[in-house]
Amino acid sequence: MAVFSEWSGLLYTNVHVGTPDVDEGFNIIKPTTPHECRLRDMTYSAPISVDIEYTRGSQRVAKTGLLIGRMPIMLRSSNCVLCNKSEYELAKMNECPLDPGGYFVVKGQEKVILIQEQLSKNRMIVEVAKFGVQCQVTSSTHEKKSRTNVFVKSNKYYMGHNTFTDPIPVSIVFKALNSQKRYVTAASKIKSPTDEARDLLATTVLAHVPVIDYNFRQKAIYLGLMVVKRVIEAQADKKFLDDRDYYGNKRLELAGSLISLMFEDVFKRFNWELKAIAEKTIPKIRATQFDVVKYMRSDLITNCLVFAISTGNWTIKRFRMERMGVTQVLSRLSYISALGMMTRVNSQFEKTRKVSGPRSLQPSQWGMLCPSDTPEGEACGLVKNLALMTHITTEVDDNPLIRLAINSGVQDINKVTSIYIHSPLAFMVFLNGNILGITKNYHMLIQVFRTMRRKGYISGYVSIYPSYLHKCVYISCDGGRLCRPYIIVENGQPLVTKQHIFELEKGIRGFEDFLNDGLIEFLDVNEENDSNIACYEKDIVYHTTHLEIATFTILGVCAGLVPYPHHNQSPEILTSVLWGNRLWKCGTIGYNQKNRMDTLLYNLVYPQAPMVKTKSIELTNFDKLPAGQNATIAVMSYSGYDIEDALIINKASIDRGFGRCLVYKNSKCVMKRYANQTFDRIQGPLIDTTNNQPVWKHSCLDNDGIVAPGELVENRQVLVNKSVPTVSAVPGSTNTSVEYKDTPISYRNNEPSYIEKVLISTNEEDTTLIKILLRQTRRPEIGDKFSSRHGQKGVIGLVVEQEDMPFNEYGICPDIIMNPHGYPSRMTVGKLIELLAGKAGLVEGKFHYGTAFGGSKVEDVSEELVKHGFNYQGKDFFYSGITGEPLEAYIYSGPVYYQKLKHMVQDKIHARGRGPRAVLTRQPTEGRSRDGGLRLGEMERDCLIGYGASMMLVERLMVSSDQCEVDVCNKCGRLGYCGWCNSCKSSGQVSSITMPYACKLLLTELQAMNITARLTLNHYCE
Amino acid sequence: MELNDEKPRVILNEYKVTQNLPTGPTILDEQFTIRNFKRKCRIVIVRNENFEMEFDWIGIHPFLANTFRRLMLSEVPSMAIDKVHIHNNTSIIQDEVLAHRLGLIPLKADPTLFEYKSDASAEGTEPDTLEFELKIKCSYNKETSKRDSSRAEDMYKNNNVYSKHIKWVPIGNQKERFKDSDVGPIEPDILIAKMRPGHELDLKLFAVKSCGKDHAKFSPVATAFYRLLPDIKIVREVEGDDAYRLQKCFSPGVIGVRQDKNGKKVAVVNNARYDTGSRNVYRYDDLKDAVVMSKIQDHFIFTIESVGAMQPADIFKEAVKLLRDKCASLLEELNSS
Incomplete structure (x- = not known):
């Protein structure tokens, strides 16, 4: 690859991105692993080295392997050390083999570059705009990005462009396009306005349509098509309007293309700066020759890439693009939440606009994006998730396609007459939005392309489809299209036969083989619309072209975990995805979780694989890294503590480890070095001289001044006894006595924690880094939140002794009692079936499936229950644990998968009698973290006023808040102090009153602004 | 109905559990006296092996049975x-x-x-x-x-x-x-x-x-629980295939199929004790009315599954002692005040 810099003195001949390594100082460079970077707060990146040729003095010099920057490496990408490694090798590198990769480690943080959804580039979109019908094309080439409009205004056609201030009538543009090539002579070096216009037309307007040697024919035809064909047709007939939200018109931008955009931009800046330096330095006469290599600093590119990924601000100066929130911190609350994050698709649409179009479910989304998995609230419908089998295409070379098209009877657009173009039989052929030519036998063209694709002669991700409306054939091979595999059906018979499936089960055949043998092919959204796809084999009719592989794959990773979702109401699946699966649960996050040092980690002590699985669970390995437990639930009423979805929980179950979780938090500190040769230090514990023991605050410290692993630390105890040099030390002075100020890292939490481990290392800046992992074990208590997989969340309302729990004929007590009122309004029939299937699975000793649109049938499950002597409806005869007598009703009971959510009372419990106050207002502080007061808000105040409880109001708003004794002068009405009025110079008429300090503050603040507020006092009893 | 005999019963209907109307006073409604208790109470040990014991306790009030169950679960040390x-x-x-x-x-x-x-x-x-x-x-x-x-x-x-x-x-x-x-x-x-x-x-x-x-x-027990003795009555003749169908509705051994004197295959109750209360007859509309399922309310089938530290019988005895001590201390409290 040859990259020419703009400055001709430097020629890049080759570029190479190496494997990730880390600079340990003193020129020692050693390879690194992602896990090391996570622990040491480093960036997992690889050097970018280039080979260059340049001029030094008068001779040409070549240099190879020159470092120009570092590229953050995506985990499991081809340059990552984890690529193609066995489970054993991954374990050696402290990496979880089930971790999907696809994210970056930047400064120790795991960052995901979200998939960005946008309108496809270089395609015409006809829609109704301000003035009427308009056709818009966003051209995008490597150099330029521009938008061209053609629209109708008062029955005239205009062309607008984002660089133009005013639109130009189309006829004038056509006229201009007819201009001739300009012959450059010495005299014409200065561009005339005509020349400028010509250049503009050639390079900027419709930039993606190639203009070779000022031959505007193709561009003119393209423009003509925009005006004549699309706009006029759409004016006459609404069906010619395009849909902006249609997924065939969308492209998804992946991390790779975003990074490449970023790199290209910063690389150009790098060269530009180099050029600027060269131009400035070369004319000067120096003793040493100018060597450009000395000015090639590697930190510009490195910093720019790292900054972009760590902040998520994607600023690309060339395209004047500025996007915020492109990256997000990978949520490691559970394995599924991390996995779900990789499939997240972010729309470029503004969140604040209240239009329904882009947010609503698009039919073309079928199979490509999960219909259930979207957040509630402002980002609803804008943030989406990929479905299970979706593939996003990458760009493929189009030259073979052009050749194939020409060979299949496409005539080059530049070589056909205009009569031929308008012939009713002719179909125009487009390749990636550009006109390729004309064909009369479009049928054959499509047939040839599809056959070649199935045979593997062209890329499997090339799509071709006809549009009978436009009389066009569209071929695409660009990146970012959504596509999905389907089984090919020929003559009403699917090509995949029993034999193939048998081979698949035996492991002789893999998915790739199915692709290579042309049994399965990928269809993108557009081609999908030209196909006849049967959902099931029984639906195949004579014109069917494809067969769905598995229907449950229309759901995404998170929604796939819900058993029997097809029996649930749709909003319930959404909530279940939201609550249960994506974000907030305790569980396992990876095989390497014990080696990690995250800021916050919730682990279940005894996680279980769900009794009712789904196919998606197996595919996503959720059963290997589960996040929940199979609780035996009884659906019945018990005491009054189960209203509003509260759960009654069995104390014996808790004693035996149900719902027990570990909470890990970390505490971090760095030991800085300062310019004046001083540095932070850590000292050993302070010893109390009376008993020769460390003082209480330091009682957990080891001799080195850092807490010892295994210790129990309590609130306000010191974790690292660090001290910082005071700034007084004069730089340069070599005095040894540096004064230090104590800045200990102390533990702040009312519940004590254990120290799991301590990490001492250095980070990239070579400063010492100390990380301390703290652990708490929590058993469930009243108020902790649990959720089933159907979005049925509830808090524990009561913990009941085992003997008070109802028991059945087998002596089984439920772990959880759930109130039946949770069912009728929510209609989560899926949960009922999950219970039944789970129960049958227990007695039969197997896992049942609750896969979407399939799964074990209720009849079969009932039959299994009957076989083992259980009631076919799952309702058992129970005895009350309190009276010992049989219950009047039969109780629906069995196992349901319950997940513990991270909302635990221990993190939320808050009360205050007395406590800290804000300095300025003397009112109680706000919030739990500051031990704040509980606010008596406006509405509560209104209640008190309405009730007439005036003394209560005084007590709440003044006495218990910021009561303050103030001296007021009766004569002048101003504030005095100590019984003295300073303006009257007298103490004669000063009286002392009580008022809120906020009021006093207002009076003094007003006074400071030269406004006097005078108080008039009256006796209270008058 | 023929279930209204001298025994107190719960009847397992299709959708709910009801009680019968016993012909005479039963243990459920007569006052607890030690004389009556001594006269009626009977314990039959069915099985005692591998730290697991099953015994029938006949003629006691549910409150007493439950008390012992609760004591064994949570108070026997x-x-x-x-x-x-x-x-x-x-x-x-x-x-x-x-x-x-x-x-x-x-x-x-x-x-x-x-x-x-x-x-x-x-x-x-x-x-x-x-x-x-x-x-x-x-x-x-x-x-x-x-x-x-x-x-x-x-x-x-x-x-x-x-x-x-x-x-x-x-x-x-x-x-x-x-x-x-x-x-x-x-x-x-x-x-x-x-x-x-x-x-x-x-x-x-x-x-x-x-x-x-x-x-x-x-807790010294893995679990300790009881169930009431099931009683099943076939109220009309069920013959042929229906008899086998009926047999399948219950746990094995509950319903037998015999040949009566006319050579017809008829369903009979073999041993209702094994019934698990699954009530699967109610799946068949035509068999629903053929059987009446009930449980006898003063016949408890206790199961004590010891964890292994003590013999189940000893655990039970401990529970009895605990109750005795509790009663004694209660009496003492009452007398002292």
């Missing part, structure tokens, strides 16, 4: 590890989780020979505490014969820590009072932790006496 001193734990299992797992191991020790510990924070003494030790270290297996194996059990030594590794450390004269076989974990193969070379456990375990109310690990 037993010994369990309550305090763990962790001197070293380099395994991957967290200290608290390890301690929790150790606590749940059932211990072989007769709780009647021990006293409750009065002060939980005090050091354990001879009459109230059993001390154990768990010292184990995992290492590579150097045996040449297993050098090529990649199985964890061949590659390492002590990679699995089982309850059998717990050693008893007698305090005071405990050595004289107990034999080695009397004290220790009941099951030798309860997995406590998994380790890899370099991992080490050095723990001191202290078992004390307490009851299930305090923590489920102190």
Whole structure:
């Protein structure tokens, strides 16, 4: 690859991105692993080295392997050390083999570059705009990005462009396009306005349509098509309007293309700066020759890439693009939440606009994006998730396609007459939005392309489809299209036969083989619309072209975990995805979780694989890294503590480890070095001289001044006894006595924690880094939140002794009692079936499936229950644990998968009698973290006023808040102090009153602004 | 209805449980007197093996039966590890989780020979505490014969820590009072932790006496429960295929199919005791009316599954003693005031 810099003195001949390594100082460079970077707060990146040729003095010099920057490496990408490694090798590198990769480690943080959804580039979109019908094309080439409009205004056609201030009538543009090539002579070096216009037309307007040697024919035809064909047709007939939200018109931008955009931009800046330096330095006469290599600093590119990924601000100066929130911190609350994050698709649409179009479910989304998995609230419908089998295409070379098209009877657009173009039989052929030519036998063209694709002669991700409306054939091979595999059906018979499936089960055949043998092919959204796809084999009719592989794959990773979702109401699946699966649960996050040092980690002590699985669970390995437990639930009423979805929980179950979780938090500190040769230090514990023991605050410290692993630390105890040099030390002075100020890292939490481990290392800046992992074990208590997989969340309302729990004929007590009122309004029939299937699975000793649109049938499950002597409806005869007598009703009971959510009372419990106050207002502080007061808000105040409880109001708003004794002068009405009025110079008429300090503050603040507020006092009893 | 006999019954209808109308006074509504109790109460031991006992208790009021069930679950004391001193734990299992797992191991020790510990924070003494030790270290297996194996059990030594590794450390004269076989974990193969070379456990375990109310690990039973004796009556003749269908609706052994004198196959009740109350007859509309299922309310089939420290019968006796003591202290309280 040859990259020419703009400055001709430097020629890049080759570029190479190496494997990730880390600079340990003193020129020692050693390879690194992602896990090391996570622990040491480093960036997992690889050097970018280039080979260059340049001029030094008068001779040409070549240099190879020159470092120009570092590229953050995506985990499991081809340059990552984890690529193609066995489970054993991954374990050696402290990496979880089930971790999907696809994210970056930047400064120790795991960052995901979200998939960005946008309108496809270089395609015409006809829609109704301000003035009427308009056709818009966003051209995008490597150099330029521009938008061209053609629209109708008062029955005239205009062309607008984002660089133009005013639109130009189309006829004038056509006229201009007819201009001739300009012959450059010495005299014409200065561009005339005509020349400028010509250049503009050639390079900027419709930039993606190639203009070779000022031959505007193709561009003119393209423009003509925009005006004549699309706009006029759409004016006459609404069906010619395009849909902006249609997924065939969308492209998804992946991390790779975003990074490449970023790199290209910063690389150009790098060269530009180099050029600027060269131009400035070369004319000067120096003793040493100018060597450009000395000015090639590697930190510009490195910093720019790292900054972009760590902040998520994607600023690309060339395209004047500025996007915020492109990256997000990978949520490691559970394995599924991390996995779900990789499939997240972010729309470029503004969140604040209240239009329904882009947010609503698009039919073309079928199979490509999960219909259930979207957040509630402002980002609803804008943030989406990929479905299970979706593939996003990458760009493929189009030259073979052009050749194939020409060979299949496409005539080059530049070589056909205009009569031929308008012939009713002719179909125009487009390749990636550009006109390729004309064909009369479009049928054959499509047939040839599809056959070649199935045979593997062209890329499997090339799509071709006809549009009978436009009389066009569209071929695409660009990146970012959504596509999905389907089984090919020929003559009403699917090509995949029993034999193939048998081979698949035996492991002789893999998915790739199915692709290579042309049994399965990928269809993108557009081609999908030209196909006849049967959902099931029984639906195949004579014109069917494809067969769905598995229907449950229309759901995404998170929604796939819900058993029997097809029996649930749709909003319930959404909530279940939201609550249960994506974000907030305790569980396992990876095989390497014990080696990690995250800021916050919730682990279940005894996680279980769900009794009712789904196919998606197996595919996503959720059963290997589960996040929940199979609780035996009884659906019945018990005491009054189960209203509003509260759960009654069995104390014996808790004693035996149900719902027990570990909470890990970390505490971090760095030991800085300062310019004046001083540095932070850590000292050993302070010893109390009376008993020769460390003082209480330091009682957990080891001799080195850092807490010892295994210790129990309590609130306000010191974790690292660090001290910082005071700034007084004069730089340069070599005095040894540096004064230090104590800045200990102390533990702040009312519940004590254990120290799991301590990490001492250095980070990239070579400063010492100390990380301390703290652990708490929590058993469930009243108020902790649990959720089933159907979005049925509830808090524990009561913990009941085992003997008070109802028991059945087998002596089984439920772990959880759930109130039946949770069912009728929510209609989560899926949960009922999950219970039944789970129960049958227990007695039969197997896992049942609750896969979407399939799964074990209720009849079969009932039959299994009957076989083992259980009631076919799952309702058992129970005895009350309190009276010992049989219950009047039969109780629906069995196992349901319950997940513990991270909302635990221990993190939320808050009360205050007395406590800290804000300095300025003397009112109680706000919030739990500051031990704040509980606010008596406006509405509560209104209640008190309405009730007439005036003394209560005084007590709440003044006495218990910021009561303050103030001296007021009766004569002048101003504030005095100590019984003295300073303006009257007298103490004669000063009286002392009580008022809120906020009021006093207002009076003094007003006074400071030269406004006097005078108080008039009256006796209270008058 | 013929269910309105002298016995108190609950009737298992399709959708709910109802009670019958007994012909005479039953134990449910007559006042509790010790004379009546002595006259009516009967215990039949059905099975007592492997620390599992099933017995029928006939002629008592549910409140009494339930009281004993509750006492056995939560108030009969037993010994369990309550305090763990962790001197070293380099395994991957967290200290608290390890301690929790150790606590749940059932211990072989007769709780009647021990006293409750009065002060939980005090050091354990001879009459109230059993001390154990768990010292184990995992290492590579150097045996040449297993050098090529990649199985964890061949590659390492002590990679699995089982309850059998717990050693008893007698305090005071405990050595004289107990034999080695009397004290220790009941099951030798309860997995406590998994380790890899370099991992080490050095723990001191202290078992004390307490009851299930305090923590489920102190409960001497895996579970103790009862069920009411089922009674099934076939109210109309069920013959042929229907008889077999009916048989399938119940647990095996409940319904038999016999040939009557006309040579027809007829369903008869063999032994209703085995019925699990599954009520699957209600699936068939045509068989629904053929049977009436009920349970006799003063006939309890008790099952006591002991954890293994005490014989189920002893656990039951302990429960009786507890109730006696409770009554005695209640009486004392009443009399003293």
